[in-house]
Amino acid sequence: MKISKTFMVFALASIGALSAGTGAAQAREQLQIVGSSTVFPFAITVAERFGQTSSFPTPIVEATGSGGGLKLFCAGVGANTPDIANASRRIKNSELETCAANGVTPVEVRIGFDGIVLANSKSGPDFTLSREQIFLALARNIVVEGALVPNPFSRWSEIDPALPDEAIEVLGPPPTSGTRDAFVELVMHQACQEGIEEDLCADIREDGVYVDAGENDNLIVQKLASNSAAVGIFGFSFLDQNADTLRGATVDGSEPTFENIAAGTYPIARSLYFYLKKEHVGTIPGLVEYALAFTAERASGEDGYLGEKGLIPLPEKERQRVIEDINNLTPAQMN
Secondary structure, three states, X not given: OOOOHHHOOOOHHHHHHHOOOHHHHHHOXXXXXXXXXXXXXXXXXXXXXXXXXXXXXXXXXXXXXXXXXXXXXXXXXXXXXXXXXXXOOOOOHHHHHHHHHOOOOEEEEEEEEEEEEEEEEOOOOOOEEOHHHHHHHHEOEEEEOOEEEEOOOOEHHHHOOOOOOOEXXXXXXXXXXXXXXXXXXXXXXXXXXXXXXXXXXXXXXXXXXXXXOOOXXXXXXXXXXXXXXXXXXXXXHHHHHOOOOEXXXXXXXXXXXXXXXXXXXXXXXXXXXXXXXXXXXXXXXXXXXXXXXXXXXXXXXXXXXXXXXXXXXXXXHHHHHHHHHHHHOOEOOOO
C-alpha cells in the first residue's frame, strides 16, 4: 500500500508543542487519528477523500495499534491528545474507566466487519486448519497425557500428519494490537484444551515459533513474500489487497472470503470501530463531519468504496443506527 507524504506518521510530541489543555485545542486545525493497523487503510482512504472533498484539511493518521491508540486517546482532553482512536476490537471497560478519569467521553462508531486470516505465500503449501490445530501450534503450554507441558511441536505435521511437513513459523501482531486480542478471543480461548486454566489459554509461545512482527501489517506481508514457509496473521483487507501473492488458510472448513465473513460462516471474524472524543467536538474542526463521511453509504455502505479495500459493511439498519449515535454524540457503554 502506497502512502502519500500527507499521511506520514506524525510525532505526538509535535502535537503537544502546538498547545496544551482544553482551552487551547482551537490552535489545531487538523484531526489527529491514532490506533489500529487493521483500520488504518480504511482511515487513510477516508481521510484522503475527506481532505479533497470538504473544506477541512486532510486528517493525519498514525498506526499505533488499538491498545496504544486508546491509551493515547484516553490520556486527556486538549490539542496535545488525539481526536479519534481506531480499534479492531471494542473498547475495554478498563479503558473506558481511564477515559472517564481523565475527562474523556468516547463516542463509539462501529464501521463494519473484518476477518483475521492466516496467510502464506502462494509459493508455499496450502493450509487447511482447525482452530484446535492453530491452538496446538501456538499455545505456550498444552496438555499431553494429562500433564501440562511446554509446547513440544516444531512442525505442522507433528500436530497432524495431514498438515504440511513444514516448520511452524508464524508472524503475528504484538500484545498491544486489537487483532491479537481478537485472535486470542476467537481462537485461543475457543479452542483451548480441557485441563488448561482459562487465564492460561491466551498464552502464546515465546520460543521463536511465534514472531511478534509489530503493528505494521504491511511488513508481515513483505516478509511472507520472501519466506514461503512462514504464515502471517493479519486482517482480511491485507490478504484482499495482496491476493496476487498470498493465499489464506481455510479455517474450520471456511475460506477467508468477503462473502464468508459477511455471511458469518468464517469463524475468525470481528467488528471494527473508531472512537471520537466528544469533548473535542466544536473545538477541533471537522470531527463529526469526518465520522459522518466514514459512515456514509458511498464509503462504508454495501457498495461503498471501502469495500474495494476489504471492509465488510454493516447491515443497513445498523449503519443508520451508528449515524444516529454520531449525530447524538452517544457515549460508549460498558461491555
